[in-house]
Amino acid sequence: MKKYLLAVQFDESAPSPSEGEMQEQQARTAKVTAEMQSAGSWVFVGGLLPSHATTVVRPGNGTTTMTDGPFAETKEQLGGFWVIRCDDLDQALAWAEKCALACGAPIEVRPFEDAQWT
Numbered sequence: 271m272k273k274y275l276l277a278v279q280f281d282e283s284a285p286s287p288s289e290g291e292m293q294e295q296q297a298r299t300a301k302v303t304a305e306m307q308s309a310g311s312w313v314f315v316g317g318l319l320p321s322h323a324t325t326v327v328r329p330g331n332g333t334t335t336m337t338d339g340p341f342a343e344t345k346e347q348l349g350g351f352w353v354i355r356c357d358d359l360d361q362a363l364a365w366a367e368k369c370a371l372a373c374g375a376p377i378e379v380r381p382f383e384d385a386q387w388t
Contacts, residue, residue: 274362280349298372317350
């Protein structure tokens with residue numbers, strides 16, 4: 271089975287959801303995650319803090335520099351993700367549809383390389 275990253279893309283310039291809307295969204299995404307677990311597709315899920323909590327470490331000339339803030343200056347940022355196992359891309363896209371409806375945000379589907387990880 272291949273592994274896929276389902277990356278949740280949030281627009282940080284959009285108004286924040288109310289507490290009630292956030293709880294509803296979390297309940298919907300928890301339901302999809304439970305469905306993934308039951309189907310044997312779930313590997314890992316995680317939500318991320320907003321991009322202002324980010325630190326970027328950049329290499330250069332044998333040393334590194336660290337800067338606060340996101341890697342890319344854009345309104346759309348990675349807000350969370352699922353790592354899943356699927357037979358093929360079609361199955362991963364079907365899960366991505368459920369995730370997009372549950373969290374109300376675009377989902378980027380990206381396959382992992384076929385390399386074996388220990």
